[in-house]
Amino acid sequence: MIKWLEKRYALSQQGAKDLVKGCLACVLQNLSFMFPVGLLYRLVADLMNGGIPDERWSFYIGGCAVCVGLILLTTYLQYNATYFATYTESGVRRITLAERLRKIPLSFFGKKDLADLTSTIMADCTFLEQSFSHFIPELAGSILSTILISIGLLVMEWRMAAAALWVLPLSFAIVGFSSKVQERLNQKAMDVKMACADGIQECIESVRDLKANNVEQMYLKGLEKKIRAVEHRSILNEFGLAAFVVSASLLLKLGIVTVALTGSVLLINGSLDVLTFFLFLLVVSRLYDPLQGALQNLAAIISTRTNIARMNEILDHPLQQGDVTLSNDGYDIVFDRVGFAYHAGETVLKDVSFTAKQGEVTALVGPSGGGKTTVSRLAARFWDAGQGTITVGGMDISKIDPEALLSLFSIVFQDVTLFDNTILENIRIGNKDASDEQVLEAAKLANVDEFVEKLPDGWQTTIGENGCALSGGERQRISIARAFLKDAPIILLDEATASLDVENETLIQTALSRLIADKTVLVIAHRMRTVAGADQIVVLSEGTVAEKGTPEQLMKQNGLYAHMVKLQSESQQWKLT
Numbered sequence: 001m002i003k004w005l006e007k008r009y010a011l012s013q014q015g016a017k018d019l020v021k022g023c024l025a026c027v028l029q030n031l032s033f034m035f036p037v038g039l040l041y042r043l044v045a046d047l048m049n050g051g052i053p054d055e056r057w058s059f060y061i062g063g064c065a066v067c068v069g070l071i072l073l074t075t076y077l078q079y080n081a082t083y084f085a086t087y088t089e090s091g092v093r094r095i096t097l098a099e100r101l102r103k104i105p106l107s108f109f110g111k112k113d114l115a116d117l118t119s120t121i122m123a124d125c126t127f128l129e130q131s132f133s134h135f136i137p138e139l140a141g142s143i144l145s146t147i148l149i150s151i152g153l154l155v156m157e158w159r160m161a162a163a164a165l166w167v168l169p170l171s172f173a174i175v176g177f178s179s180k181v182q183e184r185l186n187q188k189a190m191d192v193k194m195a196c197a198d199g200i201q202e203c204i205e206s207v208r209d210l211k212a213n214n215v216e217q218m219y220l221k222g223l224e225k226k227i228r229a230v231e232h233r234s235i236l237n238e239f240g241l242a243a244f245v246v247s248a249s250l251l252l253k254l255g256i257v258t259v260a261l262t263g264s265v266l267l268i269n270g271s272l273d274v275l276t277f278f279l280f281l282l283v284v285s286r287l288y289d290p291l292q293g294a295l296q297n298l299a300a301i302i303s304t305r306t307n308i309a310r311m312n313e314i315l316d317h318p319l320q321q322g323d324v325t326l327s328n329d330g331y332d333i334v335f336d337r338v339g340f341a342y343h344a345g346e347t348v349l350k351d352v353s354f355t356a357k358q359g360e361v362t363a364l365v366g367p368s369g370g371g372k373t374t375v376s377r378l379a380a381r382f383w384d385a386g387q388g389t390i391t392v393g394g395m396d397i398s399k400i401d402p403e404a405l406l407s408l409f410s411i412v413f414q415d416v417t418l419f420d421n422t423i424l425e426n427i428r429i430g431n432k433d434a435s436d437e438q439v440l441e442a443a444k445l446a447n448v449d450e451f452v453e454k455l456p457d458g459w460q461t462t463i464g465e466n467g468c469a470l471s472g473g474e475r476q477r478i479s480i481a482r483a484f485l486k487d488a489p490i491i492l493l494d495e496a497t498a499s500l501d502v503e504n505e506t507l508i509q510t511a512l513s514r515l516i517a518d519k520t521v522l523v524i525a526h527r528m529r530t531v532a533g534a535d536q537i538v539v540l541s542e543g544t545v546a547e548k549g550t551p552e553q554l555m556k557q558n559g560l561y562a563h564m565v566k567l568q569s570e571s572q573q574w575k576l577t
């Protein structure tokens, strides 16, 4: 049961147990509300028999006090068991999802965008909070207490009970049968919501380009269409849901009519006393109210399926796993007949073989789209190769835990990611245990001090979301400082100096040559002069190794590399006329 709940509602084990407790607490609470009805029944019986006898007063006063006490106690238990547990579980669920995302292969993020994932962690979790704090315990509570009350009614007077209860299975069946329609409506509503969230995010991210190209109005029109689609779908969804819930509620109300009619007939026949008739009317009025809420709750629970399916997509996605103990001997990176595709059927790398030796700089060059970045991503196991093997110091990286493997890599990406924090802390990402002195030393090596000294708060300057307060070259220098701080044995440089001016580039190239001594260096570069000093050049074209060798050997071959060098030296002579 607990296991089923865990899977069905994307819960932790503790969350599933708390849900059962919450449901039981709701049953107790609903039952406690029936005690005053019993008391009232006795009171009416006494009044019909000529008044309340003196000795009964204490019974009624005591009974009232017990009823209030029971209601307070069960309400407290219900609150504690549902709300407290729900919000604790919600926190656990969000952390579990975030942890899972950390370990999921990057290929997953190609299918899911940021808005979608953020919505799963925030909005879907919030919707489930509501389900677990209200819908499920209330539904379970009202169903169980209704079953108990129904048994009592059947024992007391089965004909009246049948007149009261026949509507229950039919009402619930109507809402239950709506599940397929609801799922379809919810999925469509979710799709348009995601498209709208994507549109808004894209608009905010690209506002600069929209302005520059004067297409704001055109873009906003498209966005408005998406917002209208959400509005339209939400109304349709509510309407679809209401149609089933309102029909079921109306049917439920028919029960009062059948109780009144059956009771009247039985009363006239003389086969029912007035008191029992009165009791049934009292119970029925009490019985249907929570059930009407229960019908709405059932519909809401059915609609959580879409949110839970989105969460389970993350929770069930296979992880990149492997040995956490590294068994490498040295740090040579060997690609042996590696093949790879981001999407099935679209080959990006084919039969790629080369060795990047420790203590040497291996440069990946070639036309745009040739596969350079892909090769560097595979070397760090951001993705897993489809064919062939990649080894680091002799160990097959597909069998190594990605986090353990990445401890061997310092990476400087083309597009730097910075956090809305101080410059000092942004550099410390390279090694969270580094002292301030070590961070400053790495920063100086990457020439970060040159611009930090001009900032009002120096090293403590907060750089805004993704470093929006810094220039491209400054951002890249912070990224290089991180690599200096991490000081890992393998270095991946993806266009590391592309955003730097000539003066800074020269300074950083000198610093980089200090950093890379004795390390395995894989460098991606478009500017041929930055790789002229490399020990080995691998030319990638259309996903295959077109040439490899030292720069001198490749120049002699007079192939693709020599052609690229020639083109670039010619382009340096170009000027605008």
Ligand SMILES: Nc1ncnc2c1ncn2[C@@H]1O[C@H](COP(=O)(O)OP(=O)(O)OP(=O)(O)O)[C@@H](O)[C@H]1O
Residues within 6 Å of the ligand: 110, 342, 343, 348, 366, 367, 368, 369, 370, 371, 372, 373, 374, 375
């Ligand atoms: N995340 C991705 N999903 C799908 N296809 C991708 C992805 N990243 C790259 N590709 C495709 O893989 C091919 C190789 O891209 P890659 O970025 O490795 O080339 P590159 O040589 O580094 O290019 P550039 O020099 O322009 O940076 C290209 O056709 C590209 O469109």
